[in-house]
Amino acid sequence: MVKRKYIAPNAITTANMFFGYLSITSSIxxxxxxAIWFIIFAMICDTLDGKTARKLDAFSEFGKxxxxxxxxxxxxxxxxxxxxSILMKNTAVNSFIIPVSFIYAxxxxxxxxxxxxxxxxxxxxxxxxxMPIPNAxxxxxxxxxxxxxxxxxxxxxxxxxxxxxxDLFMAITVIAAILMVSTIKFKTPDRAFSFIPKKMALPLIGxxxxxxxxxxxxxxxxxxxxxxxxxxxxxxxxxxxxxxxxLVDVIEEIEIEEKKKED
Numbered sequence: 001m002v003k004r005k006y007i008a009p010n011a012i013t014t015a016n017m018f019f020g021y022l023s024i025t026s027s028i029x030x031x032x033x034x035a036i037w038f039i040i041f042a043m044i045c046d047t048l049d050g051k052t053a054r055k056l057d058a059f060s061e062f063g064k065x066x067x068x069x070x071x072x073x074x075x076x077x078x079x080x081x082x083x084x085s086i087l088m089k090n091t092a093v094n095s096f097i098i099p100v101s102f103i104y105a106x107x108x109x110x111x112x113x114x115x116x117x118x119x120x121x122x123x124x125x126x127x128x129x130x131m132p133i134p135n136a137x138x139x140x141x142x143x144x145x146x147x148x149x150x151x152x153x154x155x156x157x158x159x160x161x162x163x164x165x166x167d168l169f170m171a172i173t174v175i176a177a178i179l180m181v182s183t184i185k186f187k188t189p190d191r192a193f194s195f196i197p198k199k200m201a202l203p204l205i206g207x208x209x210x211x212x213x214x215x216x217x218x219x220x221x222x223x224x225x226x227x228x229x230x231x232x233x234x235x236x237x238x239x240x241x242x243x244x245x246x247l248v249d250v251i252e253e254i255e256i257e258e259k260k261k262e263d
Contacts (some may be wrong), residue, residue: 006060009053013067016045020074027078027085033148035082036141040216042074043134070111075137076108083140083173090166100170104140107131107177114181128186131227135186135220136176142217143172149213179224186227193226 023038049067053059086100087093111133118129146152147164156159186192196204208215 005056005242006057006063008056009049009058009063010066012045012049012052013070016042017070017073019045020070020078023074023078024081029080030085032082032086032144036145037138039074039078039141043138044072046071046134053163064116068116071133072109072112075111075133076105079137079140080105086144086169087166093166093170096170100173104173104177107180108136111180130182130184131179133180133188135223136180138146138175138216138220139224140173142220143169145213146217184227184231187230189223192223
């Protein structure tokens with residue numbers, strides 16, 4: 001019998017996967033803006049299921065694995081299909097369509113596998129080894145979402161300035177993929193943006209929601225810039241340690257356990 005406290009967070013995680021599924025169907029139908037909004041809804045669910053689990057003290061290994069599998073669909077496969085579908089409309093990049101879209105999905109899944117290996121289900125959120133997959137999805141989606149803004153249409157119609165570049169779109173996708181599987185330490189969003197005064201948090205959240213078509217792009221790339229600056233500071237200060245030490249230690253422990261079982 002499943003305890004009641006686990007129902008709410010797992011239901012929200014299910015909604016996350018559902019929106020990811022809807023995003024894939026929208027990409028297949030060539031409705032890219034709708035596909036992006038479904039991914040954004042999945043991001044909201046991904047945030048809420050963690051907060052709900054912490055509120056109810058409803059952490060479990062099942063919940064952690066379930067969340068990762070759903071994230072693989074909503075932030076790995078769905079953006080991958082979105083990228084594939086968008087690139088398919090541009091015949092000049094035919095040879096890059098599958099490599100670019102697949103490498104994003106592959107790195108997303110690898111990122112989640114690594115996350116599951118080095119973490120345990122708990123109420124504490126540590127810094128990440130590699131960029132979190134929701135932010136990778138936000139980077140890819142937010143750039144294309146700009147094409148649905150009043151500013152984009154004004155510049156395009158009035159001055160024939162097209163802010164969207166298919167080459168830059170592919171570059172962002174590949175960069176997002178590389179950052180996910182990198183060993184760069186990424187702070188949790190609340191730590192990365194800790195310089196924002198708490199009294200300004202609510203007004204800023206309101207502004208972000210109202211201007212989401214613009215703010216998602218700004219926030220997702222600002223998050224990357226803040227963490228890369230922190231990483232470079234550690235490199236130049238000579239204090240940068242082996243960011244994959246935790247992963248190596250865990251893998252060694254698993255190998256030791258497997259050898260014990262064989263003996």
